[in-house]
Amino acid sequence: xxxxxxxxxxxxxxxxxxxxxxxxxxxxxxxxxLYTRTYSYWSVVRNSxxxxxxxxxxxxxxxxxxxxxxxxxxxxLLVVAMAAVTMVGYLIKLYTDHxxxxxxxxxxxxxxxxxxxxxxxxxxxxxxxxxxxxxxISTDTIYAMTTVMLLANLIFHDYGASxxxxxxxxxxxxxxxxxxxxxxxxxxxxxxxxxVTLSLLVFGLWPMLRKQMKLxxxxxxx
Amino acid sequence: MKxxxxxxxxxxxxxxxxxESHIYQLSQCLLERGxxxxxxxxxxxxxxxxxxxxxxLKVYYLPFPAFYxxxxxxxxxxxxxxxxxxxIREHITIVHGHSAFSTLAHEAxxxxxxxxxxxxxxxxxxxxxxxxxxxxTNKILQFSLADCNHVICVSHTSKENTVLRASLQxxxxxxxxxxxxxxxxxxxPTKRQPGKITIVVVSRLVYRKGMDLLAGxxxxxxxxxxxxxxxxxxxxxxxxxxxxxxxxxxxxxxxTLLGTLKQTRVREVLVQGDILVNxxxxxxxxxxxxxxxCCGLQVVTTRVGGVPEVLPPDxxxxxxxxISSLLESVERAIEDRRQGREVPPFEAHRxxxxxxxxxxxxxxxxxxxxxxxxxxxxxxxxRLKSYYQCGPLAGKLFVIAAVLNIFLLFIIGVLQPxxxxxxxxxxPRPSVKHRVTENNHTLKNKKVKYA
Numbered sequence: 001x002x003x004x005x006x007x008x009x010x011x012x013x014x015x016x017x018x019x020x021x022x023x024x025x026x027x028x029x030x031x032x033x034l035y036t037r038t039y040s041y042w043s044v045v046r047n048s049x050x051x052x053x054x055x056x057x058x059x060x061x062x063x064x065x066x067x068x069x070x071x072x073x074x075x076x077l078l079v080v081a082m083a084a085v086t087m088v089g090y091l092i093k094l095y096t097d098h099x100x101x102x103x104x105x106x107x108x109x110x111x112x113x114x115x116x117x118x119x120x121x122x123x124x125x126x127x128x129x130x131x132x133x134x135x136x137i138s139t140d141t142i143y144a145m146t147t148v149m150l151l152a153n154l155i156f157h158d159y160g161a162s163x164x165x166x167x168x169x170x171x172x173x174x175x176x177x178x179x180x181x182x183x184x185x186x187x188x189x190x191x192x193x194x195x196v197t198l199s200l201l202v203f204g205l206w207p208m209l210r211k212q213m214k215l216x217x218x219x220x221x222x
Numbered sequence: 223m224k225x226x227x228x229x230x231x232x233x234x235x236x237x238x239x240x241x242e243s244h245i246y247q248l249s250q251c252l253l254e255r256g257x258x259x260x261x262x263x264x265x266x267x268x269x270x271x272x273x274x275x276x277x278x279l280k281v282y283y284l285p286f287p288a289f290y291x292x293x294x295x296x297x298x299x300x301x302x303x304x305x306x307x308x309x310i311r312e313h314i315t316i317v318h319g320h321s322a323f324s325t326l327a328h329e330a331x332x333x334x335x336x337x338x339x340x341x342x343x344x345x346x347x348x349x350x351x352x353x354x355x356x357x358x359t360n361k362i363l364q365f366s367l368a369d370c371n372h373v374i375c376v377s378h379t380s381k382e383n384t385v386l387r388a389s390l391q392x393x394x395x396x397x398x399x400x401x402x403x404x405x406x407x408x409x410x411p412t413k414r415q416p417g418k419i420t421i422v423v424v425s426r427l428v429y430r431k432g433m434d435l436l437a438g439x440x441x442x443x444x445x446x447x448x449x450x451x452x453x454x455x456x457x458x459x460x461x462x463x464x465x466x467x468x469x470x471x472x473x474x475x476x477x478t479l480l481g482t483l484k485q486t487r488v489r490e491v492l493v494q495g496d497i498l499v500n501x502x503x504x505x506x507x508x509x510x511x512x513x514x515x516c517c518g519l520q521v522v523t524t525r526v527g528g529v530p531e532v533l534p535p536d537x538x539x540x541x542x543x544x545i546s547s548l549l550e551s552v553e554r555a556i557e558d559r560r561q562g563r564e565v566p567p568f569e570a571h572r573x574x575x576x577x578x579x580x581x582x583x584x585x586x587x588x589x590x591x592x593x594x595x596x597x598x599x600x601x602x603x604x605r606l607k608s609y610y611q612c613g614p615l616a617g618k619l620f621v622i623a624a625v626l627n628i629f630l631l632f633i634i635g636v637l638q639p640x641x642x643x644x645x646x647x648x649x650p651r652p653s654v655k656h657r658v659t660e661n662n663h664t665l666k667n668k669k670v671k672y673a
Contacts, residue, residue, distance in 0.1 A: 009530075011377060011531045012532065013534075018396075019586055019589065022392040027386070
């Protein structure tokens, strides 16, 4: 028996073992999880953090609206606060620009200031129109529409994944549209101005800054 | 030990294929060895009720309509009364199910176990693990095999696959390869075209059979070797791909597409060729290459599944399932053919003839039957426990099904007591002596099989 040949995985020879013989090499050739990717904990946290962060921004926007609606927050205070936050954000942007050192034509501070003035000027000038734009629509419709639009903002937002449904423009437009809807429930032009500006800040500027911060962090790590 | 065996499968004559002919040939050889064998399948068109095939092989065509891919609708319980009736009528001791796709086989084995009969299952195919449909089928297989007495696979690779899919103990699985009827696959070198090298492909033209690889190698081989021609037998959705290749490279005179081949014509096509190319991407046993080698062809094949186990290395040219590797192997075969280095056709035939015979398969299957018959009757609690271990949710569902079936058996037993069921008369069998003189009956009866 000791001289018995090593069992081979073949069918064309009778190897003198029962048909239900199990060799020690059974399942040796099995390959498990060939194509699974492993994720490191912190990269998952960082990338999913972006999603939760976007949800938080959205909540911030809704909460600000509710506070103004209940007259616990004056629009003037909000505008001042936003101006302050924007200033801080702009300083961070300047710093990260410096870290990344992107090539190509640079936008000067004057360019940015011009854009800011144009945007605030236009939204301030148009806020009497905005406030009455959707006034005749019933409140239920407004809330339903806002919900849908904010969800669309969440779904189509660019979280850094390369999927077909990602569309930054659609996401931003949905956010702005939601703010225009809500603005009409607040009656004064100041309210409308504050809401629209807040939406620009939360849905437009902040994701840009977030992306840039991420880039600069990666640039630093390299 | 003589057994009363009931072969159950959704796939049987008049349907054609590997499983069908396996059941037929195995049954014939078991009949020859003195066992009683009946076949149970669902009806096909006008073929309903009980029919007799060669040597008194009794076939029940049950009134369950085919629902998808020739399988009946899985209902678990509705087949029970009729199957119980047949099992009792025919004094069945062993129920032998065939093919993992066959719903009827799974249900019959389940009912057989409830009735306390032995169940054996033969798995004919390989399966994946990753996609949703295979996860579901594997769960069904696990349910079906949890209480099965023995499983037969056609190759070692297939055994590994089945053991993993159904979470079985490997020692309840036997490996018994398929066989070929060597008398039908005799080489005939005179049919070959002198001065040319003919490459034959006989397979369904589907993705699984690697038709895209074939489409990739045809133009390159034809360009490099002006004396090579292709004959392709079979049909399927990938036929259009091959036709496009033929058109694009102006190979209409060198690539012949024959379309669907009748089983009887396979040999006729095979003997015209010098080389058979098999490009399958997955294969449990691959009977096609054995048939080709039996006809004396050189065999070029992809190294997938159970294929490497089937033929000895000097009869086969292995390649990885890529175009470049296949090209290299095909060219090696062509070169050997030109130099006259290949194994002579009749020698290959002689070797294959002794390797894979149905009599050998029947003998080994009989050994499995003997083994399961010696097994002790399992307690109901043991049976339920083996179902329960199938999974946190599935296990509970399986136990419910098993208990319901026991309850159903009780009700049927009251409505139709076993002793009231008429026993079928035995088909008179030829005596042993008589049988020896008619040893080659399988040859004569080809007409019945392929009618």
